[in-house]
Amino acid sequence: MLRLVSLTKTYKTGDRALSEVSFEVPAGQVVGLIGPSGAGKSTLIRCVNRLVEPTGGQIFLGDTEITGLARGELRVLRRRIGMIFQEYALVERLTVMENVLSGRLGYVPFWRSFMRRFPEADVATAFALLERVGLSDHADKRADALSGGQRQRVGIARALEQNPELLLVDEPTASLDPKTSRQIMRLIKEICEERNLAAIINIHDVVLAQGFTDRIIGLRAGRVVFDGAPSRLDDSVLTEIYGEEDWAQMRRAEQEDEEDARAEMRRREMMAEAR
Ligand SMILES: Nc1ncnc2c1ncn2[C@@H]1O[C@H](COP(=O)(O)OP(=O)(O)OP(=O)(O)O)[C@@H](O)[C@H]1O
Numbered sequence: 001m002l003r004l005v006s007l008t009k010t011y012k013t014g015d016r017a018l019s020e021v022s023f024e025v026p027a028g029q030v031v032g033l034i035g036p037s038g039a040g041k042s043t044l045i046r047c048v049n050r051l052v053e054p055t056g057g058q059i060f061l062g063d064t065e066i067t068g069l070a071r072g073e074l075r076v077l078r079r080r081i082g083m084i085f086q087e088y089a090l091v092e093r094l095t096v097m098e099n100v101l102s103g104r105l106g107y108v109p110f111w112r113s114f115m116r117r118f119p120e121a122d123v124a125t126a127f128a129l130l131e132r133v134g135l136s137d138h139a140d141k142r143a144d145a146l147s148g149g150q151r152q153r154v155g156i157a158r159a160l161e162q163n164p165e166l167l168l169v170d171e172p173t174a175s176l177d178p179k180t181s182r183q184i185m186r187l188i189k190e191i192c193e194e195r196n197l198a199a200i201i202n203i204h205d206v207v208l209a210q211g212f213t214d215r216i217i218g219l220r221a222g223r224v225v226f227d228g229a230p231s232r233l234d235d236s237v238l239t240e241i242y243g244e245e246d247w248a249q250m251r252r253a254e255q256e257d258e259e260d261a262r263a264e265m266r267r268r269e270m271m272a273e274a275r
Pocket residue numbers: 011012013015016017035036037038039040041042043044
């Protein structure tokens with residue numbers, strides 16, 4: 001479905017962000033991309049739809065070689081790839097519905113989108129998607145009136161509105177609390193299963209990646225150092241990906257997160273009892 005062959009990226013500054021990265025993602029598979037800061041995760045995701053130009057290797061989506069496309073062809077290709085962002089990238093002043101419909105912008109003629117006139121079928125799809133992500137009561141609300149978790153649900157619905165074959169997901173939970181993060185990851189995983197949709201998720205949080213993906217690819221300094229089932233991610237693999245020091249630090253941060261979540265729960269219980 002998606003195939004990377006010796007993908008390499010060297011930035012103009014001389015930074016080699018990716019070295020000879022090769023792997024295939026079949027339809028329906030959710031891949032968690034993990035690795036320390038600077039490992040090349042964002043670069044890899046951005047190379048797939050050529051927001052970043054690869055300097056070597058090939059990328060195929062189905063039979064289409066993405067790396068060989070001219071500008072105009074690339075616009076058409078990008079309709080086949082949905083993106084979900086860390087900061088949601090919603091238009092704050094527009095309604096939830098309008099934000100979801102903006103997922104069709106690659107398809108609808110400019111004048112119609114300018115007049116905010118979308119075909120009825122697109123509107124019906126958008127309603128169904130809002131229902132699926134649990135936001136059907138919020139269709140007419142402005143995006144800036146939503147919580148972080150709700151915004152990300154809009155971001156997911158918008159990506160699906162273009163009926164993509166592949167989802168590229170960049171740090172979807174970085175701005176969310178632990179519980180909402182799990183809900184969002186679960187939603188992405190379930191939707192990929194329902195639609196037989198492939199996804200690559202750039203994700204910092206190893207525990208989340210393990211809980212909600214089918215496969216983990218670990219990058220270190222631009223190279224794939226692990227590619228396998230989430231259950232195979234033991235301490236020695238994590239040390240190989242993150243190095244001794246980083247991994248220990250990450251585990252401490254995780255423990256602190258859990259302690260914070262427990263303290264918050266206790267606080268809420270005490271408040272509920274006081275009422
Ligand atoms: N626009 C750029 N110009 C030059 N070098 C860049 C650029 N973007 C990224 N890099 C370099 O490429 C390497 C990989 O960066 P990238 O952002 O892909 O890593 P990452 O794994 O996503 O990191 P993080 O988890 O911190 O987002 C780093 O050494 C980074 O400094």
